[in-house]
Amino acid sequence: MSVSIVFILILNISWSLSNPKATNYVQxxxxxxxxxxxxxxxxxxxxxxxxxxxxxxxxxxxxxxxxxxxxxxxxxxxxxxxxxxxxxxxxxxxxxxxxxxxxxxxxxxxxxxxxxxxEPSPTTTTPVAGVESPLICDILANANEYGLVENIKNDDDDDIPTINFKV
CATH class of the missing domain: 2.10.60.10 (CD59)
Structure with missing residues (x-):
């Protein structure tokens, strides 16, 4: 009985390897x-x-x-x-x-x-201190990423930063 089970298993494995539809191969x-x-x-x-x-x-x-x-x-x-x-x-x-x-x-x-x-992938933006508008944040983050911003600094104690763009 065990010889017939082994024979059936060998036949099944052999058939699976020779038949592409029986394996996980995807055309x-x-x-x-x-x-x-x-x-x-x-x-x-x-x-x-x-x-x-x-x-x-x-x-x-x-x-x-x-x-x-x-x-x-x-x-x-x-x-x-x-x-x-x-x-x-x-x-x-x-x-x-x-x-x-x-x-x-x-x-x-x-x-x-x-x-x-x-189906747009989620984006990440770099927050800019004192700027609350998401559109402004996106513009500034992109300008900074492409090297168009020289520096962003806050000289005074107010919440409005000074932004110097490269010209």
């Missing part, structure tokens, strides 16, 4: 078509881009380039196919987490760029 998503959009296009604009077949070892992706308008709705500039960006590998959803004027996302799978999302 990469293939992208052959993406939704296409060019803001400059006036008429007869295709809504599908057929992606060029990638070279061996490379992968196609879909992308979206957009900005949020004043009403917090997306203003799409471009959609389409592009080739081989590791940040897009295995991304089934097109999601941007950036904090910038122009937003960009990429994904894998046919027409994965039909829907796109902005």
């Amino acid at each position: 990469p998503l293939t992208t052959t078509q993406c939704e296409e959009y060019q803001k400059e296009c006036q008429e007869n604009c295709s809504t599908t881009e057929n992606c060029t077949a990638p070279e061996d070892g490379k992968r196609n992706h879909c992308y979206v380039l957009w900005e949020m308008n004043a009403n917090n709705t997306p203003n799409v500039h471009m959609k389409g196919c592009f080739l081989n960006n590791e940040k897009c590998f295995d991304q089934e959803r097109c999601v941007s987490k950036e904090h910038s004027k122009m937003l960009y996302c990429c994904c894998e799978g046919d027409y994965c760029n039909k829907e796109f999302f902005w």
Whole structure:
């Protein structure tokens, strides 16, 4: 009886190793078509881009380039196919987490760029003494980060700091 159990176990292991669906190996998503959009296009604009077949070892992706308008709705500039960006590998959803004027996302799978999302990551700001407005704090923190601020000092006993910008 124990010989038959060992034989069955060996057969099962052998079958699992020879059958990729039985193991945890995941086949990469293939992208052959993406939704296409060019803001400059006036008429007869295709809504599908057929992606060029990638070279061996490379992968196609879909992308979206957009900005949020004043009403917090997306203003799409471009959609389409592009080739081989590791940040897009295995991304089934097109999601941007950036904090910038122009937003960009990429994904894998046919027409994965039909829907796109902005899910901004939390930001951290450097507090500035005496300044209470979050917008002012963000502006000053960014100016300081990029080396535009010479110094921030408080000469007097009041709560208003002096800020010297590099010119």
